[in-house]
Amino acid sequence: MRYVDEFRDAELGRALAGEILGAVEPGRRYKLMEVCGGHTHSIYKYGIDDLLPGNVELVHGPGCPVCVIPMGRVDDGIAIAHQPGVIFTCFGDMLRIPGSDGSLQDAKAEGADVRMVYSPLDALRIAKANPDRDVVFFAIGFETTAPSTALTLKRAKAEGVRNFLVMSNHVTIVPPLRALLDSPDLRLDGFIGPGHVSTVVGARPFEFIPADYGKPIVVAGFEPLDVLQAVRMILAQLADGRCEVENQYTRVVRYDGNRRALAVLAEVFALRPHFEWRGMGFISQSGLKLSDAYADFDAELRYAFPACASPTRRHASAARCSKA
Amino acid sequence: MRVRQVDEQRGLALCEDADGQRSSVEIALVDAVAVGDELLVHAGTAIARAASADEVGRGGERSESG
Numbered sequence A: 001m002r003y004v005d006e007f008r009d010a011e012l013g014r015a016l017a018g019e020i021l022g023a024v025e026p027g028r029r030y031k032l033m034e035v036c037g038g039h040t041h042s043i044y045k046y047g048i049d050d051l052l053p054g055n056v057e058l059v060h061g062p063g064c065p066v067c068v069i070p071m072g073r074v075d076d077g078i079a080i081a082h083q084p085g086v087i088f089t090c091f092g093d094m095l096r097i098p099g100s101d102g103s104l105q106d107a108k109a110e111g112a113d114v115r116m117v118y119s120p121l122d123a124l125r126i127a128k129a130n131p132d133r134d135v136v137f138f139a140i141g142f143e144t145t146a147p148s149t150a151l152t153l154k155r156a157k158a159e160g161v162r163n164f165l166v167m168s169n170h171v172t173i174v175p176p177l178r179a180l181l182d183s184p185d186l187r188l189d190g191f192i193g194p195g196h197v198s199t200v201v202g203a204r205p206f207e208f209i210p211a212d213y214g215k216p217i218v219v220a221g222f223e224p225l226d227v228l229q230a231v232r233m234i235l236a237q238l239a240d241g242r243c244e245v246e247n248q249y250t251r252v253v254r255y256d257g258n259r260r261a262l263a264v265l266a267e268v269f270a271l272r273p274h275f276e277w278r279g280m281g282f283i284s285q286s287g288l289k290l291s292d293a294y295a296d297f298d299a300e301l302r303y304a305f306p307a308c309a310s311p312t313r314r315h316a317s318a319a320r321c322s323k324a
Numbered sequence B: 001m002r003v004r005q006v007d008e009q010r011g012l013a014l015c016e017d018a019d020g021q022r023s024s025v026e027i028a029l030v031d032a033v034a035v036g037d038e039l040l041v042h043a044g045t046a047i048a049r050a051a052s053a054d055e056v057g058r059g060g061e062r063s064e065s066g
Helices: A010-023 A037-046 A071-081 A104-109 A120-129 A146-159 A174-182 A195-201 A204-213 A224-240 A259-268 A292-297 A312-318 B053-057
Strands: A030-036 A056-063 A087-090 A113-116 A135-141 A164-170 A190-194 A217-220 A245-247 A269-271 A274-277 A281-284 A288-290 B002-007 B012-016 B022-026 B039-042 B045-049
Touching: A010 A224, A030 A037, A030 A195, A030 A224, A037 A056, A037 A190, A037 A195, A037 A224, A056 A174, A056 A190, A056 A224, A071 A087, A071 A104, A071 A135, A071 A164, A087 A104, A087 A120, A104 A113, A120 A135, A120 A146, A120 A164, A135 A146, A146 A164, A146 A259, A146 A292, A146 B045, A164 A292, A174 A204, A174 A281, A190 A195, A190 A204, A190 A224, A195 A204, A195 A217, A195 A259, A195 B039, A195 B045, A204 A217, A204 A245, A217 A224, A259 A269, A259 A292, A288 A292, B012 B039, B022 B045
Parallel strands: A030 A056, A030 A190, A087 A113, A087 A135, A135 A164, A190 A217, A217 A245
Antiparallel strands: A164 A288, A269 A288, A274 A281, B002 B012, B012 B022, B039 B045
16 A cells, blocks of 8 residues: 555665664663654554664653543543433543543443544534434544544534534643653653644644754654654764754655644634643643634533542553553 | 545545545545545544655645645
8 A cells, every 4th residue: 555565664674773773872872752652553563662772762752642631531521421411422442541430431331322433523423413412522632633623613613513512632742742851850862753743733843852952853654664764863863963853754744734724723722721631740731622712612611510630640540551 | 545536515535544444534624635645534534645755855845734
């Protein structure tokens, strides 16, 4: 398949692994963070760790939107799902994420009408088919997924679908990266930048990483050769004493991103003053709520719910990706 | 996903993934797409159209920046 097969070529992979081996300084340890959960998935799926020299370590970043949802937001979602007449919709990977007292799947077992959807458009279709019931979409994800929610809200508004509501848990990628880099305990040599988020926001928002923190970042795709090439590019920057934003994923990422998507996000969403992250606590301006223009579609304004916020220390033990 | 059919009026495209599964995709956020184009799709919405090697060489002129 085009854009896939050529990035899974085993011979090229071995050649890149050889180049990486030749690029590392003996005795130096390299710690690189892959920001995106999609990269983590690829690293495990293709055994990329095993192709790297022993002194190159890949550290998993905060870029899995399901893993970083705090228990309090799950609890709030469950409270809305239990409201009479509500059809509660979410992506399948949210169903088993634990709240403080069960999951959305548990709520479904208890009688709440919780349905899995593949896109917010599916939730809108359910709303149109059930005009006498409120249909709430539990929206999660970074700037990659938020445009889909935004477009669906625009469509709902244009078509006058008033029983479609969104509980927004969308988050943005730059604030948690800055929070990580501000941590005094962190020692990283470079970043593999999130390829899919970057198709929307571009590579430019990551300029603060080399500018303010002196670390290289390479925006990368998700096939094995993409990840290996990104590691090679980071090591080359380190060897040359350079520190830049580079784009390995040129087949879909433009330096300034997708301006149409950014315009839609700016219209439909507004930044929250702060948002809670499972395992990381509250981070300023890291979450998106619906803008005033879309207040009629905001489930948080329509329903009374507990507005739970749980101590971060409880989240760390509850962030069980293997259970998700 | 590969574009199989375009409905410009509704802003939708019928796309097919690597396994042959077909689904309807929002295309409002990308430049005009044609049958055979490869789209990067998230949650039912195309967020980028893959550039050809030639376009990458030219700096991705036909980008989704409109």
